[in-house]
Amino acid sequence: MDGLSIEVAYALDTFYFLMCAALVMWMAAGFAMLEAGLVRAKNTVEILNKNALLYGIACTVYLLVGYNVMYPDSPISSVIPNLGFLLGEDNSAEAVLAGGDDAPYYSNMADFIFQAVFAAATMSIVSGAVAERMRLWPFLVFAVFMVGFIYPVEGYWKWGGGFLDQLGFQDFAGSVVVHMAGAAAALAAVILVGPRKGRYGKNGEVFAIPGANLPLATLGMFILWMGWFGFNGGSELKIANVEEANAVAKIFVNTNAAAAAGMVVAALFSRALFGKTDLTMTINGALAGLVSITAEPLAPSAGLAVMIGAVGGIVVVLSVLALDKCKLDDPVGAISVHGTAGIWGIFAVLLSNEDATFFGQLIGTVVTFAWMFGMSFIVLLAIKAVMGLRVSEEEELVGMDLEECGMSAYPEFAPASQPMVTPPKAPGAHSEEPLASDNPLTAK
Amino acid sequence: MDGLSIEVAYALDTFYFLMCAALVMWMAAGFAMLEAGLVRAKNTVEILNKNALLYGIACTVYLLVGYNVMYPDSPISSVIPNLGFLLGEDNSAEAVLAGGDDAPYYSNMADFIFQAVFAAATMSIVSGAVAERMRLWPFLVFAVFMVGFIYPVEGYWKWGGGFLDQLGFQDFAGSVVVHMAGAAAALAAVILVGPRKGRYGKNGEVFAIPGANLPLATLGMFILWMGWFGFNGGSELKIANVEEANAVAKIFVNTNAAAAAGMVVAALFSRALFGKTDLTMTINGALAGLVSITAEPLAPSAGLAVMIGAVGGIVVVLSVLALDKCKLDDPVGAISVHGTAGIWGIFAVLLSNEDATFFGQLIGTVVTFAWMFGMSFIVLLAIKAVMGLRVSEEEELVGMDLEECGMSAYPEFAPASQPMVTPPKAPGAHSEEPLASDNPLTAK
């Protein structure tokens, strides 16, 4: 029963892929909860709408065109992919049973959905960085271009077999191809929309703007962590033999180890820096650990994975502080988590993967950053001209939820005239000055 | 090693089924969060208790008797199933290894739990529609009859091989058998318990009663979406060969595509109708897309799945508005999402499944509706006579949590005397008049 075994192997690889896709889809909920927890109550419905709708748009646009751009049947060159629409046929049993190295070993449809949820994750990174001031529909229009064109072209260059892949750029599950790519687009958007009102003082002060619901943000972190088993584990693409099964298991171990270490180290580091164990740093440390190991979750030993994650935990704290120095306002730390830690991750590949070269990693990072940042900047500039990007000052003061969505996230809870607990010294870990009681953000 | 392959295939089919069952079980949490987010704070503990306990009761009653009614060993006729209790033996290795078309290919126990969580999902639909005024234990008593008898008889008619199945009624994963069935029971309950106080004005006004916690509701949507991969994907019943693996993968793709399209279209439609992007419509659009594709998630192309979901997104918005015109108060939109979109879904089968006939779909829908609505009405009427269905006016004003459960969901948050943000024009997308400041619902 040769054939039965081959069919069962195909089914197992397909099922593994589908379960991983479901886990990555689940990350959309993780981003939504993380961001809803870290924004103010008055902007919560809007960020929920953004996260839900960007996922819907991403899946639809990637189905219509993005998937074919990223994985073209007949690419025009190693730089220019090709156009294509919707999905083709799935594999025939005959092709599978033919065996050999070229025989398909999992469903094309499973491949599509796994790739689609990656595209959505890339876009999810952007929403957090521009939270609380970028308007809903301009953001969603950007999502169409991002998932239909900008990201797939860049994805083609590496995972579609384009020139970055040919140059030896190594990025297993997307520290750069997904995470830094999303962060580069986010950076372009952050520069174009500017910081939130009241975030930066005239004398260089950084005023903390605390998130409204930290249990939600913590839930988001756990969801993302769980989903990352699918994100990295599924990127092995195959499980149905001893070697591949061992590989997927090792990826699970390393992914978990790096996240754990990133979290603990970021918490210790923030405790040492600020005297408090800042929960947002705990959260972002875990996510930074995850991003850091994503470029190479297979080759390192578990001990090395701990170190890679730990460094990611340091990197993200420093990056959050540095971005605020530059007045780049990123309410959830998305650029630091996905961008800075992503760059660390891509070079950490050199520690364990002998096929990686410094030049290959550098060129991949630079080209990806330049493309994602530049194209995002251009597209956002065009959207700005046509629709505008940022809410009015009045709307920002009142909150986006009312104007954009006509409702409030927590309509029954009385707003605190002051934050529930008024800290005697510092209102949050990364503010340098006390939150003045006449701060317009908390005044009614 | 012929036998080994067959055993591994059996194990893979069983494991796939169990994972899908876990995902559908997870939908119970989705319903709980969705409903807890869409009711007022004062009724939140009660709706949480309802959702948790209905799941517990459904699983227990379905184990004791419902499963055997739905899948009787020796049915009395194609209309009348039979009684039976608890579970029999699982398959022997010998029977599996015997091979042939009749050989079992997955564990009976896995089948049971997959079916049990479906029964619970059917009941979950009801809780949202009667939220904020139907008493806890009468609702739970109804759950016993629903899951032990009403739903299994109807399920027998289609999935147990009864007369609806014989008439050619096509319903892959339950747009009608589960979703519209639950909505029909919900409609009976809504008619019997009546609308919430203050919901409808004397002159035909519909006053919005905003939900207390929209991040929870959004989380509920994501949970349900994730769970639906198990709901539809598991309904293929088998994965362990090339054809079946491709089928499950296609179901994942179509399920996701319909949900994405339903969500985006409902958001656009509500934006066009109301001028605001109503998050509850975003949420219900996604769920309507999911319900719409549930009757046939396999046959359509992905492009057609997008269209089916998109129409579902329109249908649900119109249905929500129409039900309010009829003064049928459904706090979470359950009847629209599961009933109206379910009916759309069952006829959408005709677009891709050649075995389906208009007559077959019609008769299945009408019979299912008549049975579920009629029997639910009778049982609820009896419960009303014995226990009463609705809380007292005073209890409704104070909130159900205190009287029924002796506790408050958010005891430390001060209630807003007005909703946190008082909209200048409309308090919510589907209210036609401003929420009067002397509305008894918001007055203290």
Add this chain to the structure above:
Amino acid sequence: MDGLSIEVAYALDTFYFLMCAALVMWMAAGFAMLEAGLVRAKNTVEILNKNALLYGIACTVYLLVGYNVMYPDSPISSVIPNLGFLLGEDNSAEAVLAGGDDAPYYSNMADFIFQAVFAAATMSIVSGAVAERMRLWPFLVFAVFMVGFIYPVEGYWKWGGGFLDQLGFQDFAGSVVVHMAGAAAALAAVILVGPRKGRYGKNGEVFAIPGANLPLATLGMFILWMGWFGFNGGSELKIANVEEANAVAKIFVNTNAAAAAGMVVAALFSRALFGKTDLTMTINGALAGLVSITAEPLAPSAGLAVMIGAVGGIVVVLSVLALDKCKLDDPVGAISVHGTAGIWGIFAVLLSNEDATFFGQLIGTVVTFAWMFGMSFIVLLAIKAVMGLRVSEEEELVGMDLEECGMSAYPEFAPASQPMVTPPKAPGAHSEEPLASDNPLTAK
């Protein structure tokens, strides 16, 4: 193709193990949400930090040393395991294909991560019991000792093949080895840190201290329930043949049945005792049902599983009341859920598992309790001497979040001067006196 079948079976067993590990990892989120929902708002950030960081520390410490202590390559004796660090090589394809009873059938890495998340779960039990008054970093230092040494030694005695295993102690998935073990450590900590201020009156009153966010707590229950499919289902260790697949399916059915019964019975019992359906009893009933069946989820019929869970639901309610009589303050009921129900579960093994003896179960329980309680007590005493365990009175009054973490979980919601709903008679199911309006806990 003998070899292909063996490899696919190995891959399936590994994949099943990894999915179960992901589900158990997800339980960390469940504990976090459960505990964050059941503490007061002012201590929420701290408990979130505890839950997140304990998971990170547990995974790291178990990787570095705990796993090797629990499963030593060359144990010193059946009582004393051995030291060892990090992870070895995974199985070679040759060893797998060699076949025979000794051939490995799943990845060592998958085994590690499954065991690691169990260790984290054990530690998660402790955090809830000492919530709202044990300081963050002393707790986390204790986690290092717990996961690196105390738990692994005890785990070795049973699952590592040590003397308790040799004495015939039967504990399938850890009613005692994990759950009562965690509860014993929690009990030691509860005794050492003492009750929360205002919890017990001078005349034996028990004042209810309601949790701030019951939807979160309910979500936590559902997450734990879902994760338990992995916890118990994965403990079968193998799925890739007919017998094992049937076993895993039966474990799913029984786990779900016991949870459902425990939940419903606890709700009915609390309704009968207090006149209200206490949601925290609903939640703890479900968890008690899960703990009760964990010692033997395979041998019982589904009907017996219902009974075992139902008794668990009674036991947990009585235990919660009894602990308060003893002034053992356990804010989330962790000792009752995991300890008392765990003991019930371990003796319920005698109802269905013929290999179990009363003596074996007794000795396993007593030894495990003595070791976990005693060692935890000693280590905590040492930590107390060096770092202190409990926050200052002032910090307890203000809340731990500000002092420990420098932030508030819900900074924008105004605190209620009184609980949102002031009950006329009793503020919660297990308080014996009304919450005095001059109670320092609610006074501003």
